[in-house]
Amino acid sequence: MILRARAIWARKGRVITEGALQVCGDKILKLGRRDEVLPDQGEPVIDIGESIVFPAFVNAHCHLDYTGLAGELTPGNSFTDWVKQIVDVKRSLTQEEHESAWLAGAGMLMQTGCGTVANIESIPGMFARLANQTPLQVCPFTEIIGYNEDDACEALELARRELSCNEQLALVAGISPHAPYTTTSESLSALAGLADELNVPTAIHVSESMDEWRMFTDSGGALFDSMRALGRPSSDCGLGTPVEHVSRSQGLAKRTLVIHANQLGESDYGLLAKPGVSVVHCPGSHAWFGHERFEYERLAKAGVNICLGTDSLASSGGNGSAQGLTMFNEMKRFSNQYPEVSSDEIIRMATWNGAAALGLRDVLGQLIEGAFANLAIIPLTNPLADVSDLIVNHAGPVGSLMIAGKRVFSCPKTIAN
Numbered sequence: 561m562i563l564r565a566r567a568i569w570a571r572k573g574r575v576i577t578e579g580a581l582q583v584c585g586d587k588i589l590k591l592g593r594r595d596e597v598l599p600d601q602g603e604p605v606i607d608i609g610e611s612i613v614f615p616a617f618v619n620a621h622c623h624l625d626y627t628g629l630a631g632e633l634t635p636g637n638s639f640t641d642w643v644k645q646i647v648d649v650k651r652s653l654t655q656e657e658h659e660s661a662w663l664a665g666a667g668m669l670m671q672t673g674c675g676t677v678a679n680i681e682s683i684p685g686m687f688a689r690l691a692n693q694t695p696l697q698v699c700p701f702t703e704i705i706g707y708n709e710d711d712a713c714e715a716l717e718l719a720r721r722e723l724s725c726n727e728q729l730a731l732v733a734g735i736s737p738h739a740p741y742t743t744t745s746e747s748l749s750a751l752a753g754l755a756d757e758l759n760v761p762t763a764i765h766v767s768e769s770m771d772e773w774r775m776f777t778d779s780g781g782a783l784f785d786s787m788r789a790l791g792r793p794s795s796d797c798g799l800g801t802p803v804e805h806v807s808r809s810q811g812l813a814k815r816t817l818v819i820h821a822n823q824l825g826e827s828d829y830g831l832l833a834k835p836g837v838s839v840v841h842c843p844g845s846h847a848w849f850g851h852e853r854f855e856y857e858r859l860a861k862a863g864v865n866i867c868l869g870t871d872s873l874a875s876s877g878g879n880g881s882a883q884g885l886t887m888f889n890e891m892k893r894f895s896n897q898y899p900e901v902s903s904d905e906i907i908r909m910a911t912w913n914g915a916a917a918l919g920l921r922d923v924l925g926q927l928i929e930g931a932f933a934n935l936a937i938i939p940l941t942n943p944l945a946d947v948s949d950l951i952v953n954h955a956g957p958v959g960s961l962m963i964a965g966k967r968v969f970s971c972p973k974t975i976a977n
């Protein structure tokens with residue numbers, strides 16, 4: 561099939577006007593100007609006219625099963641308050657509620673142009689049950705929580721068991737030691753070792769809050785007290801920043817997605833710039849918690865691969881405001897906060913940088929020959945405007961979304977249907 565459009569945002573620095581792409585099976589076979597990409601005999605040609613085609617988003621961090629929690633929680637007096645709230649709410653939900661929330665979240669992401677998501681799977685076996693119920697390319701990261709001294713063996717067993725099921729059902733499956741405060745140094749090291757042995761990525765929440773910062777830098781604060789009360793050993797606290805703690809514990813696998821990285825010390829930038837390590841920033845949840853400014857400029861200057869993620873709806877909404885999972889909101893919020901960053905770069909953070917973090921840089925996150933035909937379409941509302949700006953400023957559903965060559969969503973209201 562040949563798809564023709566007024567504009568194709570193929571990757572950062574390459575917008576093709578009067579473009580065309582040829583989709584064969586689940587891949588892009590050819591891409592160029594419409595006079596360069598001609599149909600084979602009998603091949604269907606679809607001209608979508610005044611539209612923009614761009615790579616489907618790669619959402620680098622999400623918890624789909626918390627989609628039902630929009631507006632249910634509050635940022636509380638501290639991050640530790642929020643952790644207590646989510647632990648209680650999770651206990652009150654049935655498996656059916658978790659599963660329907662997961663599927664609803666997948667639907668929200670696809671409606672807003674997302675083709676792939678790095679999702680934290682907190683319930684063993686759930687991804688395997690749901691994977692074939694959505695065309696969204698979910699990359700499951702099995703969440704591991706284990707803060708007692710003898711938890712490392714059980715953590716490894718769970719990770720191995722889940723990976724062996726999930727790997728067959730996903731483009732990429734990984735492991736997610738939840739956070740330094742809910743794991744021990746031993747399990748961090750063991751899980752990173754397992755990830756490297758099996759050549760899979762890890763994702764870990766690191767340095768999300770001031771409470772976590774205090775726990776690892778001063779052995780103090782509400783999170784330190786609450787984890788100590790739960791039996792977590794504290795001899796690894798008070799020795800440096802949370803990022804230093806993970807690194808010292810040999811907890812950075814060859815491919816690691818460091819989620820948040822909100823509070824950073826001088827030496828952390830170098831640790832996060834190591835090849836294979838990426839940082840995922842979630843602008844919506846960052847603002848909801850009221851964290852200090854994300855150090856985008858210093859991280860970018862250090863050469864860190866910075867991706868965007870939606871995080872979950874458990875850190876959104878409230879006060880009557882409704883919120884959905886959408887990468888457009890994340891890009892827009894980031895753009896408002898960092899107006900000096902070009903829209904071209906922001907789209908790359910929402911697409912290719914996430915693909916690179918997952919080890920899929922050649923097949924996802926940009927429209928090139930040989931990549932998956934994962935593409936989103938929105939109307940070209942102003943032919944004189946910059947195409948990248950139009951993408952970043954788009955709101956609401958996309959006109960259409962294709963994942964692996966199949967149309968999986970169409971919005972009847974737009975011309976790009």
Ligand SMILES: [Zn+2]
Pocket residue numbers: 621622623680765819871872
């Ligand atoms: Zn998270």
